[in-house]
Amino acid sequence: MKKFIYNTKSPEATTKLAIKLAALVNPGDVITLEGDLGAGKTTFTKGFAKGLGISRNVNSPTFTIIKEYTDGRIPLYHMDVYRLEDSEEDLGFEEYFNSDGVTMIEWASMIKDQLPAERLEIEIFRSGDDEREITFTAIGSYYLEKCKELDDESISD
Ligand code: ADP
Ligand code: MG
Numbered sequence: 001m002k003k004f005i006y007n008t009k010s011p012e013a014t015t016k017l018a019i020k021l022a023a024l025v026n027p028g029d030v031i032t033l034e035g036d037l038g039a040g041k042t043t044f045t046k047g048f049a050k051g052l053g054i055s056r057n058v059n060s061p062t063f064t065i066i067k068e069y070t071d072g073r074i075p076l077y078h079m080d081v082y083r084l085e086d087s088e089e090d091l092g093f094e095e096y097f098n099s100d101g102v103t104m105i106e107w108a109s110m111i112k113d114q115l116p117a118e119r120l121e122i123e124i125f126r127s128g129d130d131e132r133e134i135t136f137t138a139i140g141s142y143y144l145e146k147c148k149e150l151d152d153e154s155i156s157d
Contacts, residue, residue: 004136015047022051032108035124041106075101082107
């Protein structure tokens with residue numbers, strides 16, 4: 001498992017990072033987001049959606065758990081499993097993970113036993129009012145390649 005760490009100094013910088021990641025993803029990709037309330041998980045997802053060319057407004061799917069956005073380059077399945085009553089509860093996650101779209105899961109550790117073996121884990125830590133430390137952990141060689149691609153781009157700007 002290799003880690004890549006980014007420090008952003010504004011919501012816009014986090015959005016920019018998410019947009020760059022969106023350009024690299026493929027159908028079937030699974031990305032998890034961890035971080036305290038207000039860390040920036042939804043901000044990141046909004047940027048990611050923008051990067052996929054999704055124009056519908058993305059907000060936290062608090063009551064629905066899973067929201068689907070299909071008007072972008074590839075479908076986005078946005079999950080927030082924070083309010084899932086039972087971590088063993090299976091809402092058909094597997095089908096989303098092996099689908100035509102990319103799945104982004106806020107509070108993914110709540111369903112850790114159900115996550116695919118290979119995935120990109122993103123952890124957002126609030127290091128200041130507008131500062132965030134964003135750690136990408138690649139689990140599996142496919143995600144390691146993605147992280148390296150993203151890293152190469154980040155150096156060039
Ligand atoms: P979560 O989904 O993790 O609970 P949100 O994305 O809903 O968090 O909220 C994050 C809040 O922090 C937003 O109001 C956002 O504008 C603010 N913020 C400030 N600085 C940053 C930053 N560098 N990156 C992301 N969000 C930031
Ligand atoms: Mg949120």
